[in-house]
Amino acid sequence: MDIIVLLPVLFFSIILHEFAHGYVAYRMGDDTAYLSGRLTLNPIYHVDLVGTILVPAVCWLFGWPLFGWAKPVPVNPVRLPSPRKDMGKVAFAGPAINLILAALCAALLKLTLVLHAHLGQHTVLALMHILQYGMFINVFLAVFNLIPIPPLDGGRVATALLPVQTAMKYDLFVGRYGMWIVVALILTGVVKYIIFPPTFLIVNVLVKIFGL
Numbered sequence: 001m002d003i004i005v006l007l008p009v010l011f012f013s014i015i016l017h018e019f020a021h022g023y024v025a026y027r028m029g030d031d032t033a034y035l036s037g038r039l040t041l042n043p044i045y046h047v048d049l050v051g052t053i054l055v056p057a058v059c060w061l062f063g064w065p066l067f068g069w070a071k072p073v074p075v076n077p078v079r080l081p082s083p084r085k086d087m088g089k090v091a092f093a094g095p096a097i098n099l100i101l102a103a104l105c106a107a108l109l110k111l112t113l114v115l116h117a118h119l120g121q122h123t124v125l126a127l128m129h130i131l132q133y134g135m136f137i138n139v140f141l142a143v144f145n146l147i148p149i150p151p152l153d154g155g156r157v158a159t160a161l162l163p164v165q166t167a168m169k170y171d172l173f174v175g176r177y178g179m180w181i182v183v184a185l186i187l188t189g190v191v192k193y194i195i196f197p198p199t200f201l202i203v204n205v206l207v208k209i210f211g212l
Contacts, residue, residue: 002060005126005129005130006130006133007056009130009133009134009137010056010068010137011043011052011070013098013101013134013137013138013141014046014051014052014068014069014070014141015041015043015046015070016041016097016098016101017069017070017094017095017097017098017141017145018038018046018070018071018072018073018094019039019040019041019046019073019097020093020094020096020097021033021072021073021075021090021091021093021094022034022038022039022073022074022075023039023093024089024090024093025073025075025079025080025086025090026039028080028081028086028089028090029079029080029081030075030076030077030079030080031079032074032075032076032079033073033074033075036074038071038073038074039073045071046070046071046073047070047071048069048070048071051068051069051070051071052068052069052070052071055068055069056068072151075087075090084159084160084164084167085160086160087156087159087160088156088157088159088160088161089160090156091153091154091155091156091157091160092153092156092157094145094153095141095142095143095145095146095153095154096142098138098139098141098142098145099138099139099142099202101134101138102134102135102136102138102139102142102202102203102206103206105131105132105134105135105138106131106135106206106207106209106210106212107210108127108131109127109128109131109132109135109210109212110210110211110212112124112127112128112131113128113212135203135206136199136203139199139202139203139206140195140199142202143195143198143199143202144191144195147182147185147191147194147195149174149178149181149182150171150174150175150178150179151175151178151179151182152178152182155171155174155175155178158170159171
């Protein structure tokens with residue numbers, strides 16, 4: 001039953017993540033996502049066979065927290081005023097919207113607790129479960145994507161922040177082996193030592209801010 005309730009939360013979170021990339025690029029002059037029909041919240045256009053279907057299914061089968069990703073929104077750096085710097089902004093937009101969603105879930109969770117006397121017990125418990133998951137998974141998605149390794153968003157952000165020559169060397173080396181590095185981190189389980197500490201730190205900050 002959990003997957004039926006939580007899967008829409010995951011889908012909405014990863015779809016909005018990709019939409020944010022496309023929207024920021026569009027606002028800065030690149031209409032590639034718009035012309036390809038990807039500047040939409042319609043989940044059909046963002047479904048990725050592996051990230052949106054197979055990975056969540058495996059997570060559910062093994063009892064892991066539901067996790068996944070959507071099909072990357074196309075962005076053409078050449079259409080941006082300052083390709084390197086602006087690609088950093090486009091990349092950061094995805095994790096940023098996830099952090100905003102996490103804060104929204106925390107605010108709604110606080111509202112649920114305040115209004116618990118006017119809601120049924122089952123409703124309160126269901127909302128708490130959904131909103132707690134929404135808060136956690138959005139922080140998790142933000143932190144994971146900000147790992148400074150291409151093809152993750154953090155790789156683009158790092159390239160935008162580094163000096164030009166350093167960025168070129170970084171992109172040349174890490175960009176070539178980035179996907180393999182990410183896969184190795186996941187398969188060895190090392191990724192949890194990278195992601196969980198900042199994830200729990202941010203979640204705890206939200207808990208304190210909203211008095212949960």
